[in-house]
Amino acid sequence: MSSRYTAAARPARERLHTLYFLEGIRAFAPVFLDTEVDMAHVRAHRAQERQEGRRYSVVTYVLHTAARVLDTHPHANAAMHGRFRPRVAEYTSVNGKLTLDATVSGRRVVLSAVLPSLERAGLEEIQRQVDHYRDGVPDEMPEFAGVRTLHKLPRWLGRRAFRHTVGPLSARAERLGTFSVTSLGHRPVDGFHSVGGTTITLGLGRITDRPVVREGIVTVAPVMRLSLSFDHRVIDGAEAADVLAEVKAGLEGFGPTPDGTTDDGAERTDAAEDLVGSEER
Structure with missing residues (x-):
């Protein structure tokens, strides 16, 4: 019995930016x-903010927390550059790259947006930027004009243009970010690993109620699987493990400080452990 298949086709033009990116991170x-x-503390904080008319996504909490952690780990907030004499350069700000499930010219693709200087941004400012990109129309947004141009160029020229755009270290933080966050938590995905083109990439799975042991009970x-991939050329496993542990601690201790500001390392409250409900991304 012969197998059936459709005629092979070249990758869709709308995905060329992804192919150029994957070539660049080899x-x-x-x-x-x-x-x-x-995530009990994050869930409690979200519920409290929602009562006051503010809605924050889980991704926003991770961007907020990870940026503050990486601000204290300059070796991890860095990048390798130089082909013949490779060196590691540390960035002076923490820019988060967020991946987006988007539609371009009628085709579903992945896009990315860079949110600058997150080490100084609060939850509200981060959420405003997240909403801007999630609610916008990629076919019309000026931020994605370069991607749309890449799709129109001959492939040899598009590949060269992509390298020229993201290759220089001075442009990389602005266009690729200094760390990446990607989420599949809106689907029944517990965990996954991704390489986002930055030294540190965080991957978010779904949040689901699971049994945990607290003080022997x-x-x-609500538990979320959090993955971290790191570029071994830039840092070693011990520092990457420290970053992951501190992001975990920041999320697990998220809450208001005594002066009313938001902190990602406050003590737990009993009320946070009792809240359950669906999670929004």
Whole structure:
């Protein structure tokens, strides 16, 4: 019985920017870590903010927390550059790259947006930027004009233009970010690992109620699988593990400080452990 298949076709033009990107990160030496995060405090904070008319996505909490962690780890907020004499350059700001499930010219693709200087941004400012990109129309947004141009160029020229645009170190932080966050938590995906073109990439799975042990007692808590991939050319596993552990601690201790500001390392509250409900991305 012969198999049936449609005629082979070249990759869609709307995905060319992804193919150029994947070609550009072949030099990476990725290593993968993961952990589980108790999201009870984040869930409690979201519920409180929602009552006051503010809605924050889980991605926003991760961007906020990770940016503050990386601001204290300059070696991880860095990049390798130079082909013949490779060197590691540390960035002076923490720019988060967020991946987006988008539609361009009628085709579903992945796009990315860079949110600058997140080490100084609060939740509200980060959420405003996230909403801007998630609610916008990529076919019309000026931020994606360069991507649309790449799709129109001959492939040899598009590949060269992409390298020229993101290759220089001075432009890389602006166009690729200094760390990446990507989420598949809106689907029944517990965990996954990705290489986002930055030294540190965080991957978010879904949040689901799971049994956990607290002080010797089994209880139920909202748990999220958090992965971290790192470029072994830039940092080693011990520092990457520190970054992952501190992001985990920041999310698990998220809450208001005594002066009313938001902190990602406050003590737990009992009320946070009792909140359950669906999660929004």
